[in-house]
Amino acid sequence: MRKLSRKGNQASSVQAKKGLLGKLIIDPKEDAFNYDEEDSVLIQQLNGTYMLNGSTNDLNIDAAPGSTVRVRMINATNDTDTISVNGAAYRIIAMDGHDLNEPGLLDNYEFLINTINGKSFHEIPPMIVEEGDRVKITILNAGGGNHPFHMHGHVFRVLSRNGQPLTGSPVYLDTLLTQKDETYEIYVLADNPGLWMMHCHDLMHASMGMSMMFNYEGIATPYRVGTKSGNLPDL
Structure with a gap:
């Protein structure tokens, strides 16, 4: 499913x-x-x-x-x-x-899951990959609050939480809840060439700049974002 x-x-x-x-x-x-x-x-x-x-x-x-x-x-x-x-x-x-x-x-068990690297969306350099790359991304929630990390175009495997490798069933997600002081390592296989967003899936956080791009080498777009172009995604 x-x-x-x-x-x-x-x-x-x-x-x-x-x-x-x-x-x-x-x-x-x-x-x-x-x-x-x-x-x-x-x-x-x-x-x-x-x-x-x-x-x-x-x-x-x-x-x-x-x-x-x-x-x-x-x-x-x-x-x-x-x-x-x-x-x-x-x-x-x-x-x-x-x-x-x-x-x-x-x-009876309860379960759950505005900047990135100190910058907001248009100032954050994209993560550049090539098709076939195996990418490990470290996600640290240093600012507090609930921030669901979401990635377009791919699913990723969660490798570890707070330095401890996950055991049992492999966990594959496209959205991962992070909470204050949590650190996750995830594995992404770059197998879907394109220009893809990565962002907080609290959409208000995303609209305030908590977004960045996962871009494949050699792929471009004629579209531009920003006030000059008038293209303001999620703002």
Whole structure:
């Protein structure tokens, strides 16, 4: 399964809050996990009001006793939301549309995930790569707050957190929550030539300059950003 959320690209910090988003679920040919029922929950804010699947009402998911339910949670807000399951044990079986390997059982466990290198978007030099490069990026949240690191055009593997290598299932993501004083190392295979954004997925943070580019050598664009051109993405 691959989760996609559709948002306006030019001013997503404004447009997403006005409802320009949605969910698209692509079922795999073969499921890696067995379950009896499934549902999906899109968490969003519309003009400052929290909604679940487009409604301000409580959301109920009906299930028979003893059945197994797969719930896909999509957080399309700019906030970090804490999700918990009470009254039943559960497993986190996928993250960002990538299945986990042999996920363990959890019980009543809560889970989560404006500058870059001291500069804002237009002043940050792009990260230049060539196709086929294997790139290790270190992400340090030194300023505090919740900053979900998001990368366009690629998925990355999380190698370590605070100097400790991850164990168990490999974790592949396109968005990684970072919190104060956390340091992550991620691995990216440069296999999709283009000019790609990397930014904080709190879109207000992105609109205030917390964005940069991941560019492939030899690829250019006639388009320019800035006040002179009038092209101000997400501002």
